[in-house]
Amino acid sequence: MRFSASALLFDSDETLVSSLRSVQRVWSSWVESYGMTLEEAMARVEVHGRPAAEIAAALLPAGEVAEGLRRLADAEVADALAGGVVPVPGAAGLLASLPADRWAVVTSSSRRVAETRLNQVGIHPKFLVTSDDDLTHYKPHPEPFLLAAERLGVDPSRCVVVEDAPAGLAAGRAAGMATIALTTTHRPDELDADVTVADLTAVSARVDEAGELEIVVG
Template identity: 60%
Template sequence: MTIHAHALLFDNDGTLVSSLDSVERCWSRWAREYGITAEALRRVELHGRPAVDIVGDLLPARLVPEAVSRVEQLEVEDVPNGGVHLLPGTRDFLDSLPADRWAVVTSATRRLAEARLDAVGIRPKALVSADDITRGKPDPEPYLLAARQLGVDPARCVVFEDAPAGLRAGRAAGMTTVALATTHRAAELDADLVVRDLSALRALVTDGGVDISVRP
């Protein structure tokens, strides 16, 4: 199977980098501070959604702004403590792409996203964060904004995601979807192509775009 794209749009956490340990550590501490039980925290999806949506599921609206700021602080402070590392294949795959052909589209705030990307040496020319949108994944707004920033028709974009919410966002934007089974089982991921991680893929740059295929 070969997928042809004019632009490649990558989720960050769980797609390019792993921050699972940091997320669990920071959100558990945050939950204790706000009197949220471990059981209540387990009932919400922590991956692939903006923090404001997660916090809004757990706390009264009047507490949301302060609580979102607190969890962002915890996660940013955790980055130097080994809170993030590259997933297999990320470096080689990104290095094979022209800088103007790809963007990062994350549910994290810009401050947190940049901290995590800087920690692993990834510096995208285009970045869409939770601060840039009014509706987060699974709404298509983040991916549609990234396509506009790159000047590419959404139908010619390919989304790379690890979370069901992000894959739904990509499909709703009219884009081809590639799922990486890094944080969810393959059976839980509904996409045009499902692979274990970016090491399973190769990219061939052509005059007309980028051809993505599975390594033999």
């Protein structure tokens, strides 16, 4: 499949950065400190693709949320700095083919955690939208992707979203954008996208004669 677009918008975790094992380690320890197992916490609240603040608010008493978030972020940063994250296959090559002002990272993580993980795998986006930005809504709402398009100065309908999570894909579709799904965290039948691939080794891009991105998948 081929797309003609002005920009690519990437999720971070499990789209550019393989952080699942890090997340499992850190979050298991964190919820256990509050008397829960990770399985129990996941049964109470959807955790994938949601801001940590929303998850903490659903799991902890109101008076413990702020301190809980600080402890969680400290642990996530420490694990990443200790080598707990690696790039998703194909990420480095794809990003190297893109001009810096033609792509952005749009994540539900905090800026501190997102920048640490991205930096650890050698990814330095010029444009980064995180849960710390002035957003009213988060994925699956389209606002984060629309903000990224605005910062890039491109028409949302000329953007292609690359995501691994149903919430992120729903946000991309709601923003009027084409979607590419990675099966790094979900089965293909759980992902509603224009095209689905295993990882970024299946995606390539170049700037064509008209100055637009020609994106080839497969």
